[in-house]
Amino acid sequence: MLSPTSDDNTTKNKQHYDKRYAKIDISKILKIVENVDKYLDEVTVVDTSWVCMYSRNFREEVKGKKILELGCGNCYNAAVMAALGAEVYANDISDKSGAIIEALNAKTNFKYPIKYLKGDFLKIELLPNDFDLVVGKAFLHHLTHEQESEFMKKIVASLKPEGGARFVEPAVNNLILDKLRWMIPVPGRPSSLNIKKFKEWQANDPHPIRDNSGKHYKALGNNSFKEVAIESVGSIERLHRLFPNVKWNRKFRFHALKFERLLPKFILNKFARTQTIIYKFPR
Ligand SMILES: C[S@@+](CC[C@H](N)C(=O)[O-])C[C@H]1O[C@@H](n2cnc3c(N)ncnc32)[C@H](O)[C@@H]1O
Numbered sequence: 001m002l003s004p005t006s007d008d009n010t011t012k013n014k015q016h017y018d019k020r021y022a023k024i025d026i027s028k029i030l031k032i033v034e035n036v037d038k039y040l041d042e043v044t045v046v047d048t049s050w051v052c053m054y055s056r057n058f059r060e061e062v063k064g065k066k067i068l069e070l071g072c073g074n075c076y077n078a079a080v081m082a083a084l085g086a087e088v089y090a091n092d093i094s095d096k097s098g099a100i101i102e103a104l105n106a107k108t109n110f111k112y113p114i115k116y117l118k119g120d121f122l123k124i125e126l127l128p129n130d131f132d133l134v135v136g137k138a139f140l141h142h143l144t145h146e147q148e149s150e151f152m153k154k155i156v157a158s159l160k161p162e163g164g165a166r167f168v169e170p171a172v173n174n175l176i177l178d179k180l181r182w183m184i185p186v187p188g189r190p191s192s193l194n195i196k197k198f199k200e201w202q203a204n205d206p207h208p209i210r211d212n213s214g215k216h217y218k219a220l221g222n223n224s225f226k227e228v229a230i231e232s233v234g235s236i237e238r239l240h241r242l243f244p245n246v247k248w249n250r251k252f253r254f255h256a257l258k259f260e261r262l263l264p265k266f267i268l269n270k271f272a273r274t275q276t277i278i279y280k281f282p283r
Helices: 004-021 026-034 036-043 048-053 076-083 095-107 145-158 175-183 195-204 214-224 237-242 246-260 265-271
Strands: 066-070 087-092 115-118 131-137 159-170 225-233 274-282
Touching: 004 095, 004 145, 026 036, 026 076, 026 095, 036 048, 036 076, 048 131, 048 159, 048 225, 048 274, 066 076, 066 145, 076 087, 076 095, 076 131, 087 095, 095 115, 131 145, 145 159, 145 214, 159 225, 214 225, 214 274, 225 265, 237 246
Parallel strands: 066 087, 066 131, 087 115, 131 159
Antiparallel strands: 159 274, 225 274
């Protein structure tokens, strides 16, 4: 049994994402599926979440693999992996993800139609040693630490001995930068300097207060896997908001992501805003 804080977090996530995914337009996903390689060529050079998800030739790695995606959400990544020829099992607490998958399966010709696993991951039944890979894109940081450790036990039990996991999560390795980030308001979220409004927003936000440092994800992986690697992305790229024009913004992100690869690892780790977390060989 989980604590009331974790249960409350799950309820908040379900409510928030049921609302958000009600408006998903699947025609956009269908276009991606039609020409998946072209889509990946475009997004894996400018969008940190896709850069991270498909680093280290992950595009080739997924082909023919049995993959469990946690927090599949809008189902873009589940659809991309299915279009690449993976056998995808997609789980999300939001029933809307199930509706998106049903609609996608009806309109596509995936080698393996995507299978939706409904509801809270901790409550679904899985076979032991069944999956080659478990993936999550912007998922773990939606769990409390308590939930995360239960998830890890279940993930490890569901993986084959040579299997692995890959997560893309925000990187919070610099407390000053993090404080500054919260001070800048974004659409739908007030500045932390506006204390009353910020607290009201926080009460309904589906992100629990937790540790999202590389150090935390390294220790988490070391408990359950024999190999752990963390790649930090978006140290210079994070300044892209200075370029509001769409064309210039894209150009900036492309060059920033290319250039920052030349930086020493400790700088990348300190300033990056996103990280790929790669775990291999469950213990
Ligand atoms: C930030 S969204 C990421 C969605 C998607 N992967 C993406 O890249 O856009 C986090 C997702 O985790 C799901 N989620 C949160 N708690 C969950 C739980 N306990 N079990 C399954 N899914 C959960 C939410 O419903 C939401 O779709």
